[in-house]
Amino acid sequence: MNASVSLHNRINTVVRDIPRSGIRDFFDIVTTMKDVISLGIGEPDFDTPWHVREATVFALERGATHYSSNLGYIELRRALSKYVAKHFGAEYNPDNEVLVTVGVSEALDIALRALINPGEEVLYHEPCYVSYRATILFAGGKPLAVETKAENGFRLTRQMLEAKWTPNTKLLMLNFPNNPTGAIMDRRDLEDIAAFAREKDLIVITDEIYAELTYDNPHTSIVSLPGMKERTVFLHGFSKAWAMTGYRLGYACGPAELIEAMMKVHQYTMLCASSLAQKAAIEALTRPEIDVGEMVAEYRRRRNYIATAFADMGLECHRPLGAFYAFPSIAKFGLKSKDFALKLLHDEKVAAVPGTAFGECGEGFLRCAYATSFDNIKEAMARLKRFTGKL
Amino acid sequence: MDELLKILATNALETHANIARMLNVPAAEVDARIAAYEKQGVIRGYQAVLNEDQLDLDKVTAVIEVKVTPQREGGFNTIADRISRYPEVSSAYLMSGGYDLLLFIEGKNLRQVAAFVSEKLAPLDGVISTSTHFMLKTYKRLGVQMHQESSDERLSVAP
Numbered sequence: 001m002n003a004s005v006s007l008h009n010r011i012n013t014v015v016r017d018i019p020r021s022g023i024r025d026f027f028d029i030v031t032t033m034k035d036v037i038s039l040g041i042g043e044p045d046f047d048t049p050w051h052v053r054e055a056t057v058f059a060l061e062r063g064a065t066h067y068s069s070n071l072g073y074i075e076l077r078r079a080l081s082k083y084v085a086k087h088f089g090a091e092y093n094p095d096n097e098v099l100v101t102v103g104v105s106e107a108l109d110i111a112l113r114a115l116i117n118p119g120e121e122v123l124y125h126e127p128c129y130v131s132y133r134a135t136i137l138f139a140g141g142k143p144l145a146v147e148t149k150a151e152n153g154f155r156l157t158r159q160m161l162e163a164k165w166t167p168n169t170k171l172l173m174l175n176f177p178n179n180p181t182g183a184i185m186d187r188r189d190l191e192d193i194a195a196f197a198r199e200k201d202l203i204v205i206t207d208e209i210y211a212e213l214t215y216d217n218p219h220t221s222i223v224s225l226p227g228m229k230e231r232t233v234f235l236h237g238f239s240k241a242w243a244m245t246g247y248r249l250g251y252a253c254g255p256a257e258l259i260e261a262m263m264k265v266h267q268y269t270m271l272c273a274s275s276l277a278q279k280a281a282i283e284a285l286t287r288p289e290i291d292v293g294e295m296v297a298e299y300r301r302r303r304n305y306i307a308t309a310f311a312d313m314g315l316e317c318h319r320p321l322g323a324f325y326a327f328p329s330i331a332k333f334g335l336k337s338k339d340f341a342l343k344l345l346h347d348e349k350v351a352a353v354p355g356t357a358f359g360e361c362g363e364g365f366l367r368c369a370y371a372t373s374f375d376n377i378k379e380a381m382a383r384l385k386r387f388t389g390k391l
Numbered sequence: 392m393d394e395l396l397k398i399l400a401t402n403a404l405e406t407h408a409n410i411a412r413m414l415n416v417p418a419a420e421v422d423a424r425i426a427a428y429e430k431q432g433v434i435r436g437y438q439a440v441l442n443e444d445q446l447d448l449d450k451v452t453a454v455i456e457v458k459v460t461p462q463r464e465g466g467f468n469t470i471a472d473r474i475s476r477y478p479e480v481s482s483a484y485l486m487s488g489g490y491d492l493l494l495f496i497e498g499k500n501l502r503q504v505a506a507f508v509s510e511k512l513a514p515l516d517g518v519i520s521t522s523t524h525f526m527l528k529t530y531k532r533l534g535v536q537m538h539q540e541s542s543d544e545r546l547s548v549a550p
């Protein structure tokens with residue numbers, strides 16, 4: 001039967017032509033192997049804080065198993081509004097400027113769909129989170145990738161944006177602290193970007209899912225800069241700082257008109273985020289932030305260890321300042337990222353994701369997530385050292 | 392608390408070189424700080440956290456609540472110190488609330504612990520009363536779960 005051929009031709013061409021995530025391919029290989037130490041996991045190794053899990057069980061017993069309002073429980077939106085005001089320096093009205101979503105993933109998708117007309121351009125920086133290019137394309141936009149560079153700490157500059165901008169550019173997507181590079185942007189870096197966005201009248205979508213995880217400098221959000229709140233959609237969620245990836249909970253804050261537009265897409269496609277997850281999030285936000293601080297301290301120790309270990313084995317790596325990723329250069333070994341990662345996996349049973357999973361300019365790099373136990377990190381570094389010593 | 396102490400409290404066997412890397416300080420500094428803590432008596436020793444339930448030991452642990460009369464000089468310290476010196480006492484705390492001292496006692500069997508209480512502890516000058524409870528099973532000790540294997544439910548590679 002040759003039905004598969006004709007089905008292939010019936011798939012939406014945008015969907016058909018987008019490759020599967022490189023992460024997915026790599027995962028398929030890793031799962032066939034035993035006793036692998038993985039530096040490939042982009043989610044916290046910490047358990048979800050116990051009080052949050054407890055609150056989830058309690059919510060289940062109390063019957064929080066029904067739809068919530070489309071925007072999300074008002075109690076949660078109030079807590080989010082307070083949290084964002086306190087930590088990010090922007091005040092949002094919980095009644096119409098906060099939308100609870102199914103992870104930052106959904107928030108990214110509906111922000112793009114709510115804003116993009118067919119063919120409009122979206123500036124974003126690479127290497128970046130695997131979904132950005134695909135979600136822009138799904139929304140009918142035209143992705144304009146801007147390459148950030150290791151020598152510049154993978155920060156974004158105004159010059160880089162100017163080189164790619166056209167009069168048809170409508171949106172700018174930002175993600176700092178960054179997956180996969182661990183880069184952050186300080187206030188001065190962001191001021192240049194903000195000035196550019198204001199001049200070119202761009203809407204900014206800022207994915208700050210790793211905001212709590214910075215190790216040397218405090219996080220600054222672009223929404224706190226003058227004239228930015230009114231043109232910015234701020235995205236955040238519970239996956240990383242609260243180790244709640246499986247809860248699938250995120251949120252968007254922005255000007256009421258934009259949130260209303262996003263709410264429409266959300267209303268017709270998702271209805272609402274999980275009620276149980278929302279109850280858990282209320283608990284996570286309204287309790288002291290002790291758990292987050294402890295996690296950050298532990299990630300910092302691992303970051304320090306990994307940075308020194310790379311230096312000891314002569315692997316060049318810009319200092320990771322946020323999130324839980326290090327992004328060393330492996331270019332000097334003359335292997336493609338993918339081949340390096342596969343060889344490392346086969347020879348030493350260490351999994352790390354090839355930089356190319358995060359955009360073509362990730363060639364020559366390897367993403368090493370340190371969201372794994374210190375013992376695993378020590379062993380992985382010892383193996384990596386042995387491996388690179390033989391190359 | 393000093394981060395160095397936190398690291399040691401979770402794994403006292405961590406090498407000083409590794410601790411230095413984690414804290415981003417020279418190894419010699421870690422050596423010196425640990426030596427200073429040992430000298431000051433902040434660090435009193437290093438012990439393994441055992442899951443004794445797994446060892447099939449001839450051993451019972453009792454928790455004893457003790458009411459005492461504080462001494463004219465020295466308050467609770469004098470009597471607490473006298474009680475702590477018995478090798479059977481593995482831990483001793485001054486408590487607020489319904490009793491004064493909380494003791495953890497280890498013995499070979501129930502009879503031995505009972506003998507300790509009735510022959511040594513209760514007759515002490517200043518001890519008013521005791522209430523003894525025997526431990527049946529340890530679920531968590533010193534922050535370590537004793538009966539749960541740690542499990543990682545995460546996928547081996549994730550975005």
Ligand SMILES: Cc1ncc(COP(=O)(O)O)c(C=O)c1O
Pocket residue numbers: 042102103104105106129175178179207209237238239245248249250550
């Ligand atoms: C930069 C970035 N954005 C978004 C996400 C997805 O987050 P969520 O679990 O909230 O959908 C991730 C997850 O790895 C990420 O790294």
